[in-house]
Amino acid sequence: MTATLTAPAVAPPSAAGPRRRRRTLSPTLLAFVLVPLLVETLWVFWPALQGVYLSFTSWDGVSPAVMVGFGNYAELFSDPTFGRAFLDTVLWLVLFGGLSALGGLGMALLLLKDRRGVGFYRAALFTPVVFSLVATALIWQAIYQPDGLVNTILGALGLDSWQHSWLSDANTALYAVIVPALWRQIGYIMVLYLAGLKGIDPTLYEAATVDGASRWQQFTKITLPQLSSVNSVVLSVIIIDSLRSFDVVWALTRGGPYHSSELLSTYMYSTAFQSLRLGYASALAVVIFVLAFGVILTYLVRAFRDADA
Amino acid sequence: MTTARFSRRNFLAGLGAVGAATALGGCVTSTGSSAGGGSATGPVTVQSNLSAPSAKAAMQALIDAFNKKGGSQASLNTVASETFRTQLPTYLTSSNPPDVMTWYAGSVARSYADKGLLLDVSDVWNGATGYSDALKQLSTDSGKQIFVPTSYYFWGLFYRKSNFAKWGVQEPTSWADFLQVCETIKSKGVTPIGLGADNSTPWVASGWFDYLNIRINGANYHRELLAGKHSFADPQVHKVFDQWKTALPHFDPKGTALSFQDATTNLLQGRTGMMLIGTFLLDTTPKEDVDDIGFFRFPVVDPSVPLAEEAPTDGFFASSHTKRTQQTLDFLKYLTTVEAQEAYLKSSSGSSLPANPAAKDAGTALITKGKEMLNKAADLTQFFNRDSSDALQPTADAALIRFIQHPEQIDSILTDWQTAAKKVWNS
Numbered sequence: 001m002t003a004t005l006t007a008p009a010v011a012p013p014s015a016a017g018p019r020r021r022r023r024t025l026s027p028t029l030l031a032f033v034l035v036p037l038l039v040e041t042l043w044v045f046w047p048a049l050q051g052v053y054l055s056f057t058s059w060d061g062v063s064p065a066v067m068v069g070f071g072n073y074a075e076l077f078s079d080p081t082f083g084r085a086f087l088d089t090v091l092w093l094v095l096f097g098g099l100s101a102l103g104g105l106g107m108a109l110l111l112l113k114d115r116r117g118v119g120f121y122r123a124a125l126f127t128p129v130v131f132s133l134v135a136t137a138l139i140w141q142a143i144y145q146p147d148g149l150v151n152t153i154l155g156a157l158g159l160d161s162w163q164h165s166w167l168s169d170a171n172t173a174l175y176a177v178i179v180p181a182l183w184r185q186i187g188y189i190m191v192l193y194l195a196g197l198k199g200i201d202p203t204l205y206e207a208a209t210v211d212g213a214s215r216w217q218q219f220t221k222i223t224l225p226q227l228s229s230v231n232s233v234v235l236s237v238i239i240i241d242s243l244r245s246f247d248v249v250w251a252l253t254r255g256g257p258y259h260s261s262e263l264l265s266t267y268m269y270s271t272a273f274q275s276l277r278l279g280y281a282s283a284l285a286v287v288i289f290v291l292a293f294g295v296i297l298t299y300l301v302r303a304f305r306d307a308d309a
Numbered sequence: 310m311t312t313a314r315f316s317r318r319n320f321l322a323g324l325g326a327v328g329a330a331t332a333l334g335g336c337v338t339s340t341g342s343s344a345g346g347g348s349a350t351g352p353v354t355v356q357s358n359l360s361a362p363s364a365k366a367a368m369q370a371l372i373d374a375f376n377k378k379g380g381s382q383a384s385l386n387t388v389a390s391e392t393f394r395t396q397l398p399t400y401l402t403s404s405n406p407p408d409v410m411t412w413y414a415g416s417v418a419r420s421y422a423d424k425g426l427l428l429d430v431s432d433v434w435n436g437a438t439g440y441s442d443a444l445k446q447l448s449t450d451s452g453k454q455i456f457v458p459t460s461y462y463f464w465g466l467f468y469r470k471s472n473f474a475k476w477g478v479q480e481p482t483s484w485a486d487f488l489q490v491c492e493t494i495k496s497k498g499v500t501p502i503g504l505g506a507d508n509s510t511p512w513v514a515s516g517w518f519d520y521l522n523i524r525i526n527g528a529n530y531h532r533e534l535l536a537g538k539h540s541f542a543d544p545q546v547h548k549v550f551d552q553w554k555t556a557l558p559h560f561d562p563k564g565t566a567l568s569f570q571d572a573t574t575n576l577l578q579g580r581t582g583m584m585l586i587g588t589f590l591l592d593t594t595p596k597e598d599v600d601d602i603g604f605f606r607f608p609v610v611d612p613s614v615p616l617a618e619e620a621p622t623d624g625f626f627a628s629s630h631t632k633r634t635q636q637t638l639d640f641l642k643y644l645t646t647v648e649a650q651e652a653y654l655k656s657s658s659g660s661s662l663p664a665n666p667a668a669k670d671a672g673t674a675l676i677t678k679g680k681e682m683l684n685k686a687a688d689l690t691q692f693f694n695r696d697s698s699d700a701l702q703p704t705a706d707a708a709l710i711r712f713i714q715h716p717e718q719i720d721s722i723l724t725d726w727q728t729a730a731k732k733v734w735n736s
Contacts, residue, residue, distance in 0.1 A: 058736060060700075061398035062424050080725075146563040165566035168507055170714070254508045257565060257714065258707040273395045275700045277736045 048289070055282035065279065072283035081259050082284070085267040088174055092245060092263060096178050096185065097238040103182065104189025104234070109223075111190070112197050126191060128184040137251030140180040141167070144252075170260035173253050177261055181248050185241065189234055196230030197223070236299045243292045264288050352382035353633055353640045355625075356400060356407035358393035361592065367656035374652060375643050381636035383409075394699060401426040406628040408637045414447045414456050414622040415691040416536065420698055421626070422450040428627035429453045432638050437645040439667050443689060447622060457641045458624035458664040459650060463679040464516055464692075465604035467576065467590055468583040472499075473603070476582075480605035484552070487608040491559040494582040502556065503581030504564030505572025506713070511706035513569050515693035516585045518709055519619055521549045524610040528617035528688040535697035537734040541708070541727040550712060550719050552610060557716055565710050587621065588679065591660040604675060606682055615687035621695055624664065700736075704729040 055072055059065035076082050111122050128136060143149040144166040151163045166176040200223065208218050246265040249255060255262035255270060264284060272281030357368050365387050372385045386407065388396070393411075400406050401421060412418060421427050427450075434445060434454040448456035473479075476497050481487040491501035506514040522531045526545050533539055534546070561581055564572065573593055575581045584590075585607065591599060609616070625644060627637045643649050650663040659671035662680055670676050683689065694702040708726035712719060 060736060062402055062421070062426065081729075146566050165563055168566035168710075168714075170711075252508075256508045256511065256707065256710065258711040270703060274703045275733055275736075276398065277700075277732070280736075 051282050051285050051289075054279055055286045057279040057282075059278045060276045061278050062276075068279065072280045075280065076283060076287070081262060081267060084259055085255075085262040085264050088262055089243070089264045091174065092178065093239065093242040095175075096181055096245070097242050099178075100182055100185040100189050101234055101238060103186040105193050107186060107190040108193035108197055109219075112194065122190075122194070125187040127187070129187045129191075131184070133181075133184065133247040134251050136180050136184055137248050140183075141252060144176055167253050168257050170257055173257060173261040177249050177252050180252070181245060184248075185238075189238070192230060192234055192237070193227070196227045200226045232299065232302065236295065239295045240292060243288055243295075264291075351633070352376075352384040353409060353636045354407045355383055355385050355409045355411075355640070356393070357385060357387045357411045358390040359411060360387050360389050363592070364657050367653050370656050371644075371649055371653050374649070375640060378643075381633075381639040383636075383640050401628055401630075404630060406630050408631040408633055409625050409627050409640060411623070412456075412626055413691065413695045414444075414458055414624060415695040416532075417691075417695050417698055418448075418456045418626055419450045422455040426629055427455040428629045428631060428634065428637065430455060430457055430627060430638065430641055433457055433641045433645060436642055437665070439665060440645070441666065444622065444664060447689075447691075448624075456624055456626050457644055458622045459644050459653065460624070460661040460664055461620050461622040461683075462588040462661040463683055464520070464585065464587045464619040464621075465606060465679065465682070466583045466585050467602060467604045469577065469579065469598075469601050470603045471601050472579050472582065480603075481608055482606070484555075484608045484610045488555060488559075491556065491582070495559065499582050500561045500575075500580065501559040501582045502564075503561050503572045503576050503584040504713070505567045505569030505584075505586075506565050506710060507568050507571075510569040511565075511710055512694065512702055513572075513586065514565075514709040514713065515702070515705050516587075516619070517553060518549065518705065519690060519693055519696075520585065520607040521552055521610065522546070523617045523619075523688075523690055524607065524614060525549055525552060527614050528690050531617075531690060532696055535693065535701065537730070541730060542723045546723060547719070550716070550723075553712070554716050557713065560713065565713055587619075588660040588676075591675075592658045599673075602675060604679070616685075617688035617690055618683055618686040619692055620683050620686070620689040621692045622664065623661070698733070700733045701730060704733060 054065065056067060056069060057065035058068045058071070107125055111118050111125070145151075146165050150166065154160065154162045164172060166172050204222050204226070205218060208222060213221065244265060245263060246269065249261060249263055249266050250269065253261045255266035259267075265288065268281050268284040268288065271277050271284060275281075355368075355372065357365070359365055359368050368387070369385055372383050376382050397410070397412070400410060418427070431454045434440070434448070434457075440458075444458050444461075445454065448454050448458060476494055476499075478490045478493050481490045494501040504514065506512075519531065522534070525548055526534075530539070530545065534541070534543075539545070561567075561572070561575070567575070569586065570593055572581070572584060573586075573590055576584050577594065577598055591602065594602060606616075606618070625641060627641065631637050645665055647663075647665055647668040650665050650668040654661070654663055654668070654671060659673075659676075662670050662676065662683075670680065690696055693705055704726055707729070708722050711722050715722075
């Protein structure tokens, strides 16, 4: 899906402009445009369109596909698991997205000033980003085990009644999965904000200090407005990452127990490759695509409008 | 506004592409009936999901032995079992498929045969001697054989003999005895029944459902239920769960948070008393502990129901698209021989029984006892996914794990299960 999402950015408005040239294009230039377009068509647009086509069929991967019109989409509305996965995805977006933005900003502010050892902390926070999410999940799986770190610590603190089978309890599974995802995402968002914060002109703060502005006023009146361009990047990164979150959930709970930590992405995968209902799974994929694409489109429109202004 | 023009142009181009896609869309779902590349010469390609190191080595040894005979040749390609499972439909429908594939006997193989994807291997069966009628029946679809079984194993309640002796309990035969044994083990401060049904191996919980259902409603009802001829919301199915409820307090409360490997460790270290599992448990048991492992038959619930047992059968089938029919049949014939099956068992962990009755098994007390149990059985079932389909298994996983955690919700669990199963049967 990543590739699909980046697709709109591929065709840059390079040739179009007020100065129209009559000169014919050089073959090299043409090749630079056509070859990537061909590759993109073959590996991105074509499979994506096949997916849309499949979403109108009923197909088990073996027999010929049968056209069912909008049957798969109609089924979505009466499917309680889809409802659950949709709500979980929204919850994921709010918790994972919101907390990683707040956490990332907080960490960036904390680690902005060059003090002794600050590089170490920045590196430490960024390290989880380097790990593959599946490896991250393996570490957290051990931590969440019934005899794992979390329960051992709770036991040592005398909180035995809080001990839990975190990943196999339907009430805690989704939240237990969000934590490792956050653990990784905060470092990433922090780096984005750090870059933004470094770009703010320090004289603004000097002037504010001279005017007697408090720390809080400096933060709300200077830092936040100055970060607005970074904020829109962070927002789109968060939304896209939320919608395509799959690996960490699949590795930790596979959407279970009994669909309690199901996201749209995991439900799509299990419908396609475990239940072999590829038509219905394609309809789910289309829903995810529309959601992601809608977000990107609004972002792009806004970004272009800002650039024109 | 250059951007606006561009997005409109993209949109129009996209619209055209959508039209083209619907016209050509058939490509993606076509079932590859046209003859592709692939030649009639070259070795028979064997696609195997036996990726455990000992099993993989045993397969390689088998292929080497076949190649040494100097006739047809074969080559092995081992794939991780999870990948294999998801890719199997693709293998079977491709125009240049692997010739021979490992898989399971029963409905799961028949469903592929019904779609015309499996090679008729009646020829192999005609040459094979001594195979039981039950195995032949299991490998038959609409009058012809489509599967070649090579080994099978059994399920039972496994325990440590030394622990049972220490606690002073005997193997129970009836359900009442079984609950009594659980009470005694509990009084010694040990969890009576272990379970390893976390998200990585949720299917082990199906063993309990299968056995309770064939003990209460019989093997025929069980198979019909899995084929969609009855509803999971039927009162008969309800009875199964009422029975299960009586044993549920003795289950390890962490059972749905542990993998079956962790649950095995708990059993071996005496933290749990017994566990319903297949003989593959021995594959992960340390050598020095194997002799201390015993098992007993799943207790009788209703004495009037004939005793059926779970005996999952493993083996091979071949693609109907193969270009090397004769060589493929040669290889499958070799797999049915005493020589091949003994060689395989010797190099693997020896926890299964050879399908050819003339071949010698591992001969341990446990294996001999299991073989006797199966020989006396009135009927044999395979396992939940093998008696239904791999697609139905996740619906059972969701329902059973929910039941183990929230037995009080059984009514809504069963109606939800039926709804989910119906979608699989109808698709």
